[in-house]
Amino acid sequence: MGQFNADNIRNIAIIGHSGEGKTSLCEAILFNGKSIDRLGKTTDKNTVMDYDAEETARGISISLSCAYTCWQDVKINLVDVPGFFDFEGEFEQAMRAVASAVLVADANGTVSVGAEKAIEYCLKNHIPLMIFINGIDKENSDYVKTAEAFHAKYGKKIATMHSPIIRDGKMKGYVSVISGKAFEFTHGGRNEIQVPSDKVEEIARLKESLMEAAAESSEEFLNKFLDSGWLSNDEIIVGIKNGLFAGDTIPVLGGSAVQNLGVINLMNEIVAIMPSPVERKPVKATNLSTGEEISVSCDVSQPFSAQVFKTVADPFVGKLNYVRVFTGTLKSGMTVINATTGEKERINGVYLLKGKKQEAVDVLSAGDIGAVNKLSCTNTSDTLCEENHQIKFDRIPFPVPVLTMAISASKNGEEDKVFQGLNRLAEEDMTFKVEKDKSTGETVIRGLGETQLDVLTKKLKAKFGCEAVLRDPIIAYKETITATAEAEGKHKKQTGGAGQYGVVNIRFEPGASDGEFEFVDAVVGGAVPKQFIPAVEKGLREAITKGVLAGYPTVNIKCTLFDRKYHPVDSKEVAFVSAAKLAYEDAVKRAKPVILEPVYSYYITVPDNFTGDVLGDMNKRRGRILGMESENNLQVISAEAPLSEMLKYATDLRSMTQGRGKFVCEFLRYEEVPFSVVDKIIADAKK
Numbered sequence: 072m073g074q075f076n077a078d079n080i081r082n083i084a085i086i087g088h089s090g091e092g093k094t095s096l097c098e099a100i101l102f103n104g105k106s107i108d109r110l111g112k113t114t115d116k117n118t119v120m121d122y123d124a125e126e127t128a129r130g131i132s133i134s135l136s137c138a139y140t141c142w143q144d145v146k147i148n149l150v151d152v153p154g155f156f157d158f159e160g161e162f163e164q165a166m167r168a169v170a171s172a173v174l175v176a177d178a179n180g181t182v183s184v185g186a187e188k189a190i191e192y193c194l195k196n197h198i199p200l201m202i203f204i205n206g207i208d209k210e211n212s213d214y215v216k217t218a219e220a221f222h223a224k225y226g227k228k229i230a231t232m233h234s235p236i237i238r239d240g241k242m243k244g245y246v247s248v249i250s251g252k253a254f255e256f257t258h259g260g261r262n263e264i265q266v267p268s269d270k271v272e273e274i275a276r277l278k279e280s281l282m283e284a285a286a287e288s289s290e291e292f293l294n295k296f297l298d299s300g301w302l303s304n305d306e307i308i309v310g311i312k313n314g315l316f317a318g319d320t321i322p323v324l325g326g327s328a329v330q331n332l333g334v335i336n337l338m339n340e341i342v343a344i345m346p347s348p349v350e351r352k353p354v355k356a357t358n359l360s361t362g363e364e365i366s367v368s369c370d371v372s373q374p375f376s377a378q379v380f381k382t383v384a385d386p387f388v389g390k391l392n393y394v395r396v397f398t399g400t401l402k403s404g405m406t407v408i409n410a411t412t413g414e415k416e417r418i419n420g421v422y423l424l425k426g427k428k429q430e431a432v433d434v435l436s437a438g439d440i441g442a443v444n445k446l447s448c449t450n451t452s453d454t455l456c457e458e459n460h461q462i463k464f465d466r467i468p469f470p471v472p473v474l475t476m477a478i479s480a481s482k483n484g485e486e487d488k489v490f491q492g493l494n495r496l497a498e499e500d501m502t503f504k505v506e507k508d509k510s511t512g513e514t515v516i517r518g519l520g521e522t523q524l525d526v527l528t529k530k531l532k533a534k535f536g537c538e539a540v541l542r543d544p545i546i547a548y549k550e551t552i553t554a555t556a557e558a559e560g561k562h563k564k565q566t567g568g569a570g571q572y573g574v575v576n577i578r579f580e581p582g583a584s585d586g587e588f589e590f591v592d593a594v595v596g597g598a599v600p601k602q603f604i605p606a607v608e609k610g611l612r613e614a615i616t617k618g619v620l621a622g623y624p625t626v627n628i629k630c631t632l633f634d635r636k637y638h639p640v641d642s643k644e645v646a647f648v649s650a651a652k653l654a655y656e657d658a659v660k661r662a663k664p665v666i667l668e669p670v671y672s673y674y675i676t677v678p679d680n681f682t683g684d685v686l687g688d689m690n691k692r693r694g695r696i697l698g699m700e701s702e703n704n705l706q707v708i709s710a711e712a713p714l715s716e717m718l719k720y721a722t723d724l725r726s727m728t729q730g731r732g733k734f735v736c737e738f739l740r741y742e743e744v745p746f747s748v749v750d751k752i753i754a755d756a757k758k
Contacts, residue, residue, distance in 0.1 A: 088185025285310020
């Protein structure tokens with residue numbers, strides 16, 4: 072394929088709710104552009120974009136994938152984005168790579184949750200967006216009702232550029248509002264037909280609306296429209312493009328991806344009105360020489376710079392980094408610097424992507440999307456640039472993991488293999504973390520949802536040949552005392568020959584100076600050699616690792632040694648270690664021990680109409696509501712709750728709010744467990 076200038080490139084993310092036809096639309100676009108010679112189907116598991124074994128098994132996209140085609144001498148780079156909520160990180164990566172998006176919405180008469188979230192994101196970030204209402208051929212489909220649902224929610228932002236031609240309840244074609252021409256869908260194309268007589272008045276009314284929208288895009292057009300009441304077709308198109316670029320206008324089209332109806336029409340509009348990389352707003356970066364924030368526009372004449380927006384780790388092929396080139400050109404054989412790590416990298420190969428296939432090319436120019444392989448120190452979000460012109464792009468903002476599960480190897484001896492495989496998979500998915508929990512010693516993985524973590528364990532087996540088991544993590548309970556108690560610990564052992572002898576009197580009370588453990592030597596006089604004092608402290612430090620109620624570590628305990636006895640021959644350090652432990656076991660049982668649980672703070676964002684359900688649910692989880700703030704028809708709820716009640720909250724909140732709710736949390740403090748819960752914790756610990 073020949074090299075394309077940035078003016079003749081369109082980078083498009085295909086976004087929307089899961090299962091509404093995004094991958095099928097990509098397939099039809101690739102087929103129409105002759106990038107593939109056969110139209111695959113997701114049901115047949117043979118599409119270009121869904122090639123991962125887990126994707127074909129589940130019937131959903133779980134990772135973004137890239138492909139390209141050419142249409143009207145324009146290169147269209149497609150990024151197929153998963154719609155399932157667990158893979159929100161893939162959405163963030165895709166939006167860093169593209170300049171605009173096409174939302175795929177099922178023609179079911181409603182606006183889905185995934186569509187809402189995607190549109191809100193695009194509006195907030197001023198990303199040009201078109202809506203493709205898909206599935207007009209399905210039973211009970213309703214293009215008109217679906218378009219009206221978008222109108223009802225987003226008002227004047229929705230631009231009706233086509234009026235549907237409906238026969239037998241189905242959309243069979245459309246009338247272009249701007250040109251006034253009518254077309255009937257054919258498989259893979261369209262035929263021009265006479266404008267239906269019942270459409271004439273509607274087209275005139277819709278064109279008037281488009282003129283008003285176009286007029287509002289510039290002062291020049293507004294003055295002309297006010298003076299003459301008219302804008303030319305070319306001026307309407309320019310005005311619509313202006314509104315589209317600003318995020319104020321969202322054109323709506325319709326068709327069927329599976330039947331390849333209306334897809335060519337969408338491709339024509341992508342070429343005609345979607346922005347090229349040159350037309351998009353500059354991207355923020357930092358000049359590493361001066362530390363200043365700069366704006367980077369797509370420009371092939373500038374020194375090379377690019378950002379990695381996706382990493383794929385393969386145990387056989389190696390690591391593949393997907394890149395978006397912002398300035399200059401990337402060539403095979405050149406040496407660049409990773410501005411994020413400071414490491415130099417040699418570019419071995421440059422590729423264009425078609426799903427799982429890589430096509431080697433010599434050059435990747437500004438505005439284009441491709442991939443490089445075998446980079447040793449480069450990962451997602453990193454910036455690659457020329458050494459004499461070092462800049463660093465802002466990192467991709469990934470959602471914070473909210474679900475934690477413990478993970479272990481299903482076979483003994485494979486622990487290291489599992490851990491290594493998980494770390495490799497963490498290079499692919501930046502919303503997934505694997506770490507050792509210091510409090511419990513468990514290996515845990517953190518992510519956005521149960522499906523995501525389940526997919527990762529399946530990939531672990533498929534890619535690295537090791538199986539892992541997921542389970543609820545151990546809660547890091549702790550124990551403490553609430554009263555003061557004293558005890559004598561006496562260790563005496565005579566078995567012939569040298570014996571062991573040590574006696575200590577220790578006072579145990581709540582309130583360590585560091586909140587964990589405090590040891591005080593308050594013995595008056597030197598009757599016992601000082602050399603045995605460290606042994607007493609050692610014994611206590613070992614003893615507090617296991618509480619007397621459920622075996623959890625004891626914290627916030629002050630231990631004062633106020634008397635001791637020794638034998639000049641039989642006293643040894645080991646005897647005083649044991650004596651200290653005996654004193655601990657005796658006294659702590661009488662010092663009113665309690666169990667402490669970790670409490671986290673939660674900031675939960677939900678639409679207004681779900682607030683009551685969320686508040687009621689939080690009360691059932693022993694949570695405390697601290698406050699609420701309104702924010703654009705949303706409520707931000709501040710709460711505190713024990714971790715033990717919130718392990719599956721990511722899943723439960725999604726269920727309660729139809730996928731609209733989200734939250735972040737962080738550790739706050741430890742709190743005494745209510746009496747009603749203690750017996751269950753002790754019973755579970757014994758198991």
